[in-house]
Amino acid sequence: LAKTTQPISMDSYEGQEVNITxxxxxxxxxxxxxxxxxxxxxxxxxxxxxxxxxxxxxxxSLFIPADxxxxxxxxxxxxxSDTAVYYCLVGSYxxxxxxxxxxxxxxxxxx
Amino acid sequence: xxxxTQSPTHLIKTRGQQVTLRCSPKxxxxxxxxxxxxxxxxxxxxxxxxxEEERQRGNFPDRFSGHQFxxxxxxxxxxxxxLGDSALYLCASRTRQGPQETQYFGPGTRLLVL
Numbered sequence: 001l002a003k004t005t006q007p008i009s010m011d012s013y014e015g016q017e018v019n020i021t022x023x024x025x026x027x028x029x030x031x032x033x034x035x036x037x038x039x040x041x042x043x044x045x046x047x048x049x050x051x052x053x054x055x056x057x058x059x060x061s062l063f064i065p066a067d068x069x070x071x072x073x074x075x076x077x078x079x080x081s082d083t084a085v086y087y088c089l090v091g092s093y094x095x096x097x098x099x100x101x102x103x104x105x106x107x108x109x110x111x
Numbered sequence: 112x113x114x115x116t117q118s119p120t121h122l123i124k125t126r127g128q129q130v131t132l133r134c135s136p137k138x139x140x141x142x143x144x145x146x147x148x149x150x151x152x153x154x155x156x157x158x159x160x161x162x163e164e165e166r167q168r169g170n171f172p173d174r175f176s177g178h179q180f181x182x183x184x185x186x187x188x189x190x191x192x193x194l195g196d197s198a199l200y201l202c203a204s205r206t207r208q209g210p211q212e213t214q215y216f217g218p219g220t221r222l223l224v225l
Contacts, residue, residue: 043216
């Protein structure tokens with residue numbers, strides 16, 4: 001399974017753009033990159049998923065360079081309610097593989 | 112459309128007891144996975160059920176067992192509870208239509224073992 005490395009924590013201020021980078025040097029050809037958000041005592045919430053280049057939805061963008069050895073989750077204009085743990089997962093369900101959670105990045109948005 | 116639901120929301124047990132947690136998957140989903148999340152840690156995969164059988168298992172002892180019913184709902188059973196079993200137990204569901212279907216999580220059951 002591809003191992004991921006993320007910063008343990010990040011601080012930001014309301015209204016700023018936040019970029020969280022995840023390293024996954026041994027990503028496999030069939031692996032996708034998925035990001036989840038988790039608030040205390042709640043289940044993780046799917047944010048975005050991509051395979052290559054750039055993916056954008058209503059809450060975030062995901063930038064994946066050509067070599068796919070890293071990815072960056074971009075949250076535009078964060079608010080206090082974006083304070084949460086963000087997990088980067090790399091994997092695929094092919095051949096019964098499971099996605100593995102790391103320790104995540106604690107994002108704290110300050111007023 | 113209801114998402115993944117879990118019951119109960121909170122549970123307190125004592126060492127040595129047994130516990131059963133329940134999960135109903137999101138509508139249209141047929142695959143259910145269970146995770147254990149200790150305080151300050153990421154979720155750890157316990158096992159996955161599809162077609163009423165355990166298909167994949169993480170590094171958990173056989174005190175942890177499960178079941179999936181014909182309506183795709185699932186139970187997680189933990190026997191001989193230890194203090195270290197105190198955690199948030201998460202259920203997640205997805206379909207098996209593709210290699211990377213999005214997995215949706217329930218709100219979790221908080222288990223405290225005294």
